[in-house]
Amino acid sequence: MSRKTATERRFIAVAAVIWFMLSVVLPVVNRPDVHVVGIPLLWFWVLVWVFAVPILLTIAYYVLEVRP
Amino acid sequence: MIEATIATLIIAIILAITFIIGILAYKLRIKVLRVDTYMVAGRALGFVVTFLNMAAVIYSGFAFLGASGWAYAFGAPVLYIWIYGALAYTFAFFFAPRIWEIAKGQGLLTQADFFMWRYGSKLLMVLTALVGITFNIPYGQLQILTTKYVLDLSTYGALPTLHVAVISFVVVMIYVFLGGMVSVAITNVFLGAIMLAAMLGGGLSLIFYYFGGLPGLFAAVELASPKHTYLWAAVGRNSIQWVITAAVGCGLGFWVWPQLAQMVFPAKDAKVLRRSITMTSWYHVLGIIWASLTGLVALGLGMKLAVADHAFLALIRDTFGPVALGFIGAAGMAAALSSAAGIILTQASLLSRNIYQGWIKPGASENEVILVSRLGIVVFTIISVILAYTAPAYIVYLLLVGYTGITQMFPGWVLGSIWKWITREGVLAGLIVGLVVGVLTCFVWPDYLGIHSIIWGLLFNLPITLVVSKLTYRGG
Numbered sequence: 160m161s162r163k164t165a166t167e168r169r170f171i172a173v174a175a176v177i178w179f180m181l182s183v184v185l186p187v188v189n190r191p192d193v194h195v196v197g198i199p200l201l202w203f204w205v206l207v208w209v210f211a212v213p214i215l216l217t218i219a220y221y222v223l224e225v226r227p
Numbered sequence: 228m229i230e231a232t233i234a235t236l237i238i239a240i241i242l243a244i245t246f247i248i249g250i251l252a253y254k255l256r257i258k259v260l261r262v263d264t265y266m267v268a269g270r271a272l273g274f275v276v277t278f279l280n281m282a283a284v285i286y287s288g289f290a291f292l293g294a295s296g297w298a299y300a301f302g303a304p305v306l307y308i309w310i311y312g313a314l315a316y317t318f319a320f321f322f323a324p325r326i327w328e329i330a331k332g333q334g335l336l337t338q339a340d341f342f343m344w345r346y347g348s349k350l351l352m353v354l355t356a357l358v359g360i361t362f363n364i365p366y367g368q369l370q371i372l373t374t375k376y377v378l379d380l381s382t383y384g385a386l387p388t389l390h391v392a393v394i395s396f397v398v399v400m401i402y403v404f405l406g407g408m409v410s411v412a413i414t415n416v417f418l419g420a421i422m423l424a425a426m427l428g429g430g431l432s433l434i435f436y437y438f439g440g441l442p443g444l445f446a447a448v449e450l451a452s453p454k455h456t457y458l459w460a461a462v463g464r465n466s467i468q469w470v471i472t473a474a475v476g477c478g479l480g481f482w483v484w485p486q487l488a489q490m491v492f493p494a495k496d497a498k499v500l501r502r503s504i505t506m507t508s509w510y511h512v513l514g515i516i517w518a519s520l521t522g523l524v525a526l527g528l529g530m531k532l533a534v535a536d537h538a539f540l541a542l543i544r545d546t547f548g549p550v551a552l553g554f555i556g557a558a559g560m561a562a563a564l565s566s567a568a569g570i571i572l573t574q575a576s577l578l579s580r581n582i583y584q585g586w587i588k589p590g591a592s593e594n595e596v597i598l599v600s601r602l603g604i605v606v607f608t609i610i611s612v613i614l615a616y617t618a619p620a621y622i623v624y625l626l627l628v629g630y631t632g633i634t635q636m637f638p639g640w641v642l643g644s645i646w647k648w649i650t651r652e653g654v655l656a657g658l659i660v661g662l663v664v665g666v667l668t669c670f671v672w673p674d675y676l677g678i679h680s681i682i683w684g685l686l687f688n689l690p691i692t693l694v695v696s697k698l699t700y701r702g703g
Contacts, residue, residue, distance in 0.1 A: 167321065174317040178478075181310045182471050189303075189467055191457040197442025199449075199456045205306050209516070212313040213508040216320050220505045224498050 163227055170219040177215065180208045230549035231383040237553025238381055238560060241421065242395055245414050245561070249402025252413035257406060262596050265407035266336045266576045268493040272412055277494045278503035279419035280412040282510045284490050284570075286422060287366070288373030288563025294515055296536035298522025302448070302455025304465040305519050307474040312515065314478030316508035322482065323504060324497035325644055337573070338488035338640065339581040345643050346651035349586055354658070355636055356581040359485035360574045362629040367574070367611035370567035371396050374560050375615075380540040381556035393612050399564045400608045403572055404601050408493055411568045418561035423514050425558030429551075430517025433524045433542055444520065447527030455526060466677040476681030480634030483641070486573040571611070575603030628669045631680040635661035638692040653696030661688025 185201070193200040263269055272280070290308070298305040329335065333344050338359060343352035374392035382388065402410040438444040449456055460466040481487065494500035518539060525538040532538055540559065544552045579599035584591040591599075639654035665684030668675050675683065 171321055174321070177317060178314055178475075181313060182475050185458070185471055186467050189458050191453065194445075198445050201303060201306070201457050202445065205309055206516075209309050209313045210512050212317055213505065213512055216316065216505040216508050219320065220501055224501055 163223060167219075167223060170215070170223070173215055177208055177211055181205065228383075228385065230552075231381075231385040233549040234381040234383070234553035234556060235386065237550065238378070238557045241557040241561065242398065245417060245564070246398050246402060248417055249399070249406060249410040249414045252410045253402060253406030256409050256413065260407075260597060262580070262593050262600075263334075263336060264409060265597050265600060266492075266572075266580065267489065268408040268412055270331060270493055271495050272493040272499070273495060274499050274502050274506075276412050276416055277490075277499055278506045278510075280415040280493070280569075281487075281490045281503055282507050282514075283415035283419035283422065283561070283565035284486060284568075285507065285566075286426075286510075286515060286562055287566035288370055288377070288559055290515060291422065291426070291518060291559050291562040292373060292376060292536045292539060294519035295522035295525075295539040296534075298455075298519045299525050299532065299538040300522075300535040301465050302452065302523070302526070303458050304460075304470050305522065307470045307477070308519060309511075309516055310470075310474035311477035311481065312511040313508070314474065315481035316504055316511065318478065319482050319504045320501060320508075322641060322644075323491050324500055326488070327491055327494060327497050327500050329644060330492050336489075336492065337576050337580050338485040338636075339577055339585070341488075341644075342639060342654075343581070343585060346639070346654060348651040348655075351639070351651055351655060352581050353586050354655075355485075355639070356577040356585075358632060358636065358662075359577050362632045363484075363486065363570050363574055364607075364610060364614070365629060367567055367570050367607060368614040370563040370570070371611055371615040373563040376534070376536060377540065377556045377559040377563070380537055380544060381552055389615065393615060395560065395564060396567060396612065396615075397608065399568050400571060400604060403568050404604045407572060407600070408489075411565075411572055412493060414568070415565050418565040419510075421554075421558045422562050422565075423510060425555045426514035426518040429539065429543055429555050429558075430519075430521050433521050433546065434517070436546060437524055437528060441520075444523055444527055448523050451526055451529055455523070462677050464674055464677075468677040469674060469679060472677075472679040472682040476634060476679045476685070477630060479637055479685070480630055480681055483633050483636050485577060485633075486569045488640075489573045489576065490569065567611070571604055571607045574607045575600045578603040578606075628666055628680070631665035631669055631684055632662055634681045635665060635684050635688050637685065638689055642692070648696055648700040649692065650696045650699045652699040653692045653694075656695045657688040657692030660691050661685065664688070 188200050188204040190200045195203040257264060294305060294308050335341050335344060339352045339356040342355045371392050374395055375388045378388040378391055434444050438447055458467040458470055521539040521542055525542055532541060540556060543555045579596045583599045584596050635658050638657050643649045661684040664687045665680050668680035668683040674680055
């Protein structure tokens with residue numbers, strides 16, 4: 160397996176973690192009584208992980224395509 | 228009256244600029260019109276055009292207005308829209324370059340071309356082309372109706388809005404007819420940029436103007452309607468299991484839509500494509516999230532709206548006046564028309580390339596294929612216009628089942644590009660069973676147990692595809 164393929168697989172693993180956090184974990188964070196910085200936990204959780212996607216892809220693009 | 232004139236004038240100017248760009252793109256950028264130029268812009272698009280073309284086609288008028296309407300009406304279930312987009316981009320970053328490489332190497336121009344090349348089956352090619360055309364019919368019509376909603380508010384009821392929406396739609400189809408993907412992509416740079424500015428600027432300015440930020444917004448929403456801040460429904464649509472399955476299902480189905488496949492092919496190389504998908508994921512978090520939160524702003528302010536989808540535009544009109552309304556309204560119209568352009572071009576391409584050249588007349592020349600594409604654009608435009616006026620009930624059913632139906636091509640499209648042992652028998656069997664189960668769980672037992680019909684379809688489709696493929700794979 161090439162170094163690039165191995166690195167790509169690591170990024171796919173991180174993407175899988177994001178899929179997990181944005182789906183399976185939702186019932187756990189669906190708590191109307193819990194807030195983070197004034198935002199209901201559910202919304203805060205989704206905001207954080209949804210923003211994690213472009214950050215991850217930007218890093219992955221840089222690592223895989225700009226400086227492979 | 229003066230307010231209506233100002234807002235309408237801004238919308239008309241932006242439509243006129245769009246038309247001029249579309250025509251200029253055709254006149255200046257196309258030297259020789261070939262089939263690959265018409266359908267995939269000769270696979271020559273750079274980063275900015277690929278990125279904004281993709282974004283403008285993905286984010287339709289329904290997403291622009293519907294997301295804020297959904298947030299206003301139901302609250303937290305709108306999160307499924309945020310989530311499925313995010314899931315779809317992580318998937319596309321790794322998957323799309325693979326499909327692009329295949330398309331480039333094999334000269335594929337449409338998604339149905341892939342099915343022909345991969346499985347050597349005309350039946351599968353024609354079936355997937357028909358699925359792509361049929362399930363996109365309501366989306367073309369929907370873009371006209373979304374433009375009408377935008378005009379209803381922007382013109383303060385001063386114009387016959389359905390007629391004006393139809394004229395706008397036809398104006399766009401003129402440059403699609405002439406220049407194909409080249410005109411669509413270059414106008415979408417302009418339209419995509421306007422849409423992002425409107426969603427981000429409009430959304431943020433409303434949130435900060437009224438509530439000073441997200442904590443203030445959520446405090447107001449919790450006061451007005453606490454249940455909007457979490458997933459409270461135990462069963463059915465908008466329940467937590469529905470939100471999760473809808474998000475995962477739509478995340479998987481997102482890149483199976485044939486018009487998105489066709490937005491991937493025009494990139495000039497795989498690196499440009501990856502960069503564009505990365506930027507489109509930024510577009511998602513900077514655009515749709517803030518546009519959808521305007522539904523909560525309307526709720527927090529205690530606005531009483533007869534049509535939930537009017538939330539974003541009604542807020543802009545009441546807060547910032549006709550100039551801002553004209554700009555945001557134009558962006559809403561841009562979202563609708565840019566998606567319509569991509570959809571109609573894709574339908575026409577599937578018709579000419581896969582049904583006409585691939586099946587009816589295999590020896591058809593390039594000029595004939597382009598002619599049939601152009602005829603297809605005329606035909607699908609007429610169908611959309613007729614449906615917009617008559618809006619028969621079955622259109623609603625097609626819309627409901629659209630995502631579910633399209634996603635049943637996932638095993639053949641995605642798994643077939645990864646594993647060589649996926650066979651046409653497996654894909655056909657899975658597709659047919661998945662479509663039947665999808666239709667049943669759309670209409671007979673709607674989203675049974677609160678699980679989205681996409682997932683029900685895939686639960687049957689995937690194992691059947693895998694098992695039948697294992698049984699029928701002969702190697703080689």
